[in-house]
Amino acid sequence: MNEERELAISPIVQTSVQHNTQVVSNIRNLTASLFGVAAGTLGLESYPGFIFYLVGTLIVSLLVFAVRAEGKPSEYFHRPLGDLWGGEVFSGLSSFVLTWTLFYGLVRA
Amino acid sequence: MAFLGGTLNTVGAVFLTHAVYSTSEHTATFPHAPLPLDITLELLFSILILSAGIVLSSPTLKPIQWARWAGRIQREGPHGEGKWTREGEEILSEGDPFGFLGLDGGIAGKGEGRRGFWDVRGKRKEYTEWVKEGGSR
Numbered sequence: 001m002n003e004e005r006e007l008a009i010s011p012i013v014q015t016s017v018q019h020n021t022q023v024v025s026n027i028r029n030l031t032a033s034l035f036g037v038a039a040g041t042l043g044l045e046s047y048p049g050f051i052f053y054l055v056g057t058l059i060v061s062l063l064v065f066a067v068r069a070e071g072k073p074s075e076y077f078h079r080p081l082g083d084l085w086g087g088e089v090f091s092g093l094s095s096f097v098l099t100w101t102l103f104y105g106l107v108r109a
Numbered sequence: 110m111a112f113l114g115g116t117l118n119t120v121g122a123v124f125l126t127h128a129v130y131s132t133s134e135h136t137a138t139f140p141h142a143p144l145p146l147d148i149t150l151e152l153l154f155s156i157l158i159l160s161a162g163i164v165l166s167s168p169t170l171k172p173i174q175w176a177r178w179a180g181r182i183q184r185e186g187p188h189g190e191g192k193w194t195r196e197g198e199e200i201l202s203e204g205d206p207f208g209f210l211g212l213d214g215g216i217a218g219k220g221e222g223r224r225g226f227w228d229v230r231g232k233r234k235e236y237t238e239w240v241k242e243g244g245s246r
Contacts, residue, residue: 013178015203016171023167031160037125038156041132042149059157063164075177076170107133 012078020076024064025088031060032092033099040103053096054089061085114166121159128152 035056039049061084065073073080077087128151132144172178187204194200 011175012173013171013175016173016178019168020170020173023170027163027167030163034125034156034159034163037129038152041129041152042144056156056160060160060164063161067164068167068170075172075174078173103129107129108136 016076017078021083021087023068024084025091027060027064028057028088028092029095031056032096036096036099037103039096040100040105041107043104043108044100049100053093057089057092058085114162114164117158117162117165119162121155121157121162124151124155125159128155 032053035053038056039052042052044052065071065084069076069084073084077083128148131148132152135142135144135148172181182202182204185202187201189199190202192200
């Protein structure tokens with residue numbers, strides 16, 4: 001009820017939310033396959049590879065936070081924790097694993 | 110900003126290609142030796158540069174609060190964003206969705222616009238000043 005009233009007082013623009021989600025998802029997909037290339041070339045296996053991915057996404061989140069959101073994520077994301085810091089992390093994981101295994105096979109095997 | 114992003118992307122891609130090729134050659138020559146430090150550093154450096162370039166060349170975010178979004182639209186107006194259609198027409202950013210009501214003409218006092226909101230506070234202030242003066246004019 002409280003949040004509903006909050007939204008009635010300061011409404012949210014749906015097209016902007018969609019646009020921002022799209023931008024973050026685009027960045028995540030591109031960087032996820034990039035980290036896969038790096039992880040495969042470094043020859044990481046099992047858990048270190050996933051930790052590498054998580055550290056990489058954290059760095060990318062920091063970049064988005066500093067460059068695109070100008071340090072004020074609540075102005076651009078409805079829930080900054082879920083939409084910016086944790087947004088689309090697991091949907092990028094599949095493309096990460098794809099390029100990780102591909103480059104591991106190409107370079108190492 | 111877009112130019113800087115493109116430059117970073119190009120530089121990063123060159124470094125990444127070089128690092129991956131070096132790794133491939135290294136493992137082909139010494140299959141069981143660990144990767145040299147310089148290749149590792151080059152690889153990490155290149156992906157850092159590339160991700161910075163990707164973030165910098167991404168489109169800007171739009172404010173989600175209606176007040177800020179509408180304020181920005183009203184201040185900047187519909188302007189080109191560097192995109193053109195195939196016919197050569199420039200694609201403009203989104204404009205004021207209530208522009209067709211013609212409220213601006215009325216408020217600025219230039220045209221025959223429709224008045225959107227009556228300035229209650231201003232009128233009240235005028236009224237209190239009128240009362241303070243003694244109600245005579």
